Amino acid sequence: MELLALFLAALAVILAIPVPKLLHTASFRGRSPWAAMVLWQAIALAGGLSMVGAPIIYGLAPFGDSLPHALGGAVQLTLTEDYESLGQLDVHPQHIFALCLGLLLGGHLVLTLARTYFRVLGARRRHRQLVDLLSTPLPNTVDDADTQVIEHETPLAYCLPGRTNASSVTVLSRGLLNTLSESELGAVVAHEQTHLRQRHHLLTVTFEAWYRALPWLPTNRYGREAVLELTEMLADDGALAQYSPETLLRSLALSSFETASHRDAPGSALEVDEDVPATSNTLITGARLQRLLAPTEPLGKLAMFGVVSSSAALLAVPTGLLLLS
Known part of the structure; x- marks a missing residue:
């Protein structure tokens, strides 16, 4: 879980800083604005999911080996108010801070x-x-x-x-x-x-x-x-x-x-x-x-396929990790 959180955090940083700067001046946007629009949508959604998901997953890591299990454990502990078991689960202040940060950011x-x-x-x-x-x-x-x-x-x-x-x-x-x-x-x-x-x-x-x-x-x-x-x-x-x-x-x-x-x-x-x-x-x-x-020729079929495939992969990676982890 902590490795997954680290990966999502790294992905969020990459999609938040270097990738937008490169894509902002990409020459192909004038040739096929539709393809560039699809890519920007994927970057925004994938970056948002990664940015919100990374601290949440890190905060839930002590509660279970998978996201559903950890989420269920955290909810059960909150409902039963059995906060003494936090020490047994090796929950530290940074986990609580990260979980609150992710929830606040998403909200x-x-x-x-x-x-x-x-x-x-x-x-x-x-x-x-x-x-x-x-x-x-x-x-x-x-x-x-x-x-x-x-x-x-x-x-x-x-x-x-x-x-x-x-x-x-x-x-x-x-x-x-x-x-x-x-x-x-x-x-x-x-x-x-x-x-x-x-x-x-x-x-x-x-x-x-x-x-x-x-x-x-x-x-x-x-x-x-x-x-x-x-x-x-x-x-x-x-x-x-x-x-x-x-x-x-x-x-x-x-x-x-x-x-x-x-x-x-x-x-x-x-x-x-x-x-x-x-x-x-x-x-x-x-x-x-x-x-x-x-006017220039629009992107070829192979290039369009590459842009659409990259967009789908960008969106699928954080979504799949969050749902299947």
């Missing part, structure tokens, strides 16, 4: 995720009420999407996810409509609709919660930035399925300051809530521009 992560999720839901609900009050529908949009127009001169476009795609909405400003051509506007709407269709907000809110829980951890900081970038690349791919890279680039150039300018605009009737993770194409990184300016 902190879960509660932060729940708190962030409900805060985001509330913020989006308030924002949607303002949009419904101050906007007018835009007819003839792609896929008959629910697209609303607000009377504001700043070129901006963003999406507000709902519980289902049918309850989601894409918001455009009058300034954007006056700036973009019909094809450029279609590319923007297709980009935002891809965000909604692929439920990117579920990915961003999870990494936002991990970042808020442990902002000093490299994997959370790099992961949050990477997921925002990757969701934008995936949304670009959705737009590129219907429009040319040149059209998408022009639309980005003309509306690239959308949400940031909208938030800072004096007297704006709508304000982007700080609790809502960004899901707009304001995030224009070098890697994102590079793949639009000079």
